[in-house]
Amino acid sequence: MTAQSFATYPSLKDRPVVISGGATGIGAALVRNFAAQGAKVGFVDIAGEAGKQLADELNAGGATVKFTHCDITDIAAYQAVIADFADTHGDALTLVNNAAHDERHSWDTVTSDYWDGRVAVNLKHAFFAAQSVIPGMIKAGKGSIINFGSISWMILVGNMPGYTASKAAMHGLSRSLAGDLGQHGIRVNTLVPGWVMTERQLEKWIGPEEEKLIDNTQALKGRVMPDDVARMALFLGADDSQMISGQDFVVDGGWAHA
Numbered sequence: 001m002t003a004q005s006f007a008t009y010p011s012l013k014d015r016p017v018v019i020s021g022g023a024t025g026i027g028a029a030l031v032r033n034f035a036a037q038g039a040k041v042g043f044v045d046i047a048g049e050a051g052k053q054l055a056d057e058l059n060a061g062g063a064t065v066k067f068t069h070c071d072i073t074d075i076a077a078y079q080a081v082i083a084d085f086a087d088t089h090g091d092a093l094t095l096v097n098n099a100a101h102d103e104r105h106s107w108d109t110v111t112s113d114y115w116d117g118r119v120a121v122n123l124k125h126a127f128f129a130a131q132s133v134i135p136g137m138i139k140a141g142k143g144s145i146i147n148f149g150s151i152s153w154m155i156l157v158g159n160m161p162g163y164t165a166s167k168a169a170m171h172g173l174s175r176s177l178a179g180d181l182g183q184h185g186i187r188v189n190t191l192v193p194g195w196v197m198t199e200r201q202l203e204k205w206i207g208p209e210e211e212k213l214i215d216n217t218q219a220l221k222g223r224v225m226p227d228d229v230a231r232m233a234l235f236l237g238a239d240d241s242q243m244i245s246g247q248d249f250v251v252d253g254g255w256a257h258a
Contacts, residue, residue, distance in 0.1 A: 006231060009238035013038035016089040017237065018082055018133065020044055020072050020125065021099030023051035025198035026148075029226030030096055030233055035063035037234060039094070042085030044070040044078065064089070072099050072125040073117070082132040091136025094237035096146045097126035100167070104159045118162025123169050130177060134186065142185040144237050147174045149192040151252050171248060178246030187245040189236050194252020197223045219254025 017034050021027040022043030028050075034041050035058045045051040048069035055067035066088055068081045086092065100122045105114070130145050137143025150167035157164060171190050178188040195201065195214060214223065229251050235241055236249065 007234070009037055009234055009240060011239035012094075012234065012237060015039045015094060015237075016085070016092045017041050017094040017096065018043070018085055018092040018129065019096040019098060020078075020129065022067070023047040023054060025200055026193065026196055026226045026229050027098045028054055029230040030098055031065065032058065033227065033230040033234055034094075034096075034237070035065050037238075038064075039237075040064045040089035042066045042068070042082075042089055042092070044068050044072060044081055045099070046071050072129075073120040075125065075128045078125060079128060079132045082129060086133075086136060091140065092133040093137060093140060093142065094144045094146070095129055095133045096148075096233055096237070097129055097170075098148050099125060100148060100150075100163070102150075102152075102160060102163050105162060106159060107161050110162060115162050119166050122163055122166035123173070126170060127173060130188075134181065137181075137186045138184045142239075142242075143181075143187070144241070145174075145177065145181075145186065145188040146233055146236050147171075147188065147190050149174075149190040149248065151192055151194050151250065151255060155255065174248075175246050182245055187236075187241065189241075189245060190248045191229065191232055191236065192248050192250040192252070193229045194218070194224050194250070194255045196229060197225055214253075217255055218252070222253070224251060224253045 017039045019030050022031040023045035024047055031041055031043050031054060051067040055065045058065045070078055070081045072078045126147055147170045149170045153164035153168045174188045174190040232249050232251050
C-alpha cells in the first residue's frame with residue numbers, strides 16, 4: 001500500500017502532541033505519522049543522536065518537530081521538558097506514553113532496585129507525563145492520552161515479570177484516569193501492540209523458530225509493523241475517536257490469546 005491509501009485526520013493538523021521514546025522503533029513511526037498529519041510533535045528519548053537525526057530529517061521536510069534528549073525515569077527532568085514543549089507548541093492535546101524497555105530477566109535474579117527500575121521505565125513516567133498535560137487538556141475541554149500496553153502478559157510470556165507487571169498496570173492506569181477525566185472531555189485508552197517487527201526485535205529476538213511461531217499463531221498473514229501501530233494511535237489521538245475512552249485497542253495481527 002502507498003501512503004495515500006491511509007486516512008488523514010484534519011483535527012490533528014497543528015495539534016500539539018507529546019511522544020515518549022520517539023527516536024527508534026514504534027516511537028519513530030509515531031513521530032513520523034503524527035508529523036505527517038501536520039501535528040506539532042514534541043518527543044523525547046534517551047537515544048540522543050537518533051532522536052536528533054529524526055527531528056532534523058522531518059523538519060527539513062516541512063514538519064514541526066522538536067526533540068529533547070531526556071531520561072524519562074528522571075521525572076522532574078521529564079516534566080520540565082513537557083513544559084518546554086508546551087511553551088513551544090502549546091499545551092499538548094495528545095499524549096502518547098510509548099517509552100518502555102522489554103529487557104529479559106528471570107524471576108529469581110530480580111532485586112528490589114532492579115524491580116523499581118523496570119517500573120520506572122515501563123510505567124511510572126506515563127502517570128507523571130499525564131499529570132503534566134492534564135491541566136492544559138482540562139483548560140481546552142478535550143484531549144487524548146494513549147498508554148501503551150502489551151499482549152505479553154495476556155499470552156503468558158515469561159522471563160520479564162517486571163515488564164509484564166508494569167504493562168498490565170498500564171491498562172489499570174488508563175481505566176482509572178478515564179473515569180477521572182471524562183467529565184473534562186479527556187479520553188484515555190490503551191494501545192496494545194502484538195509482536196511488532198522493529199529493528200530491536202529483529203536483531204535480538206526474531207529467528208526461524210520465532211518466525212514459525214508468528215506464522216502459526218497470528219490469524220493474519222504477514223507481520224505487524226511499527227506503522228500499523230502508529231495508525232491506530234492517530235485514530236485515538238484525533239477527534240474521530242471523541243466518544244471512546246477506557247478501552248483497549250489491540251494491534252497484533254489476530255494473535256491467539258491464551
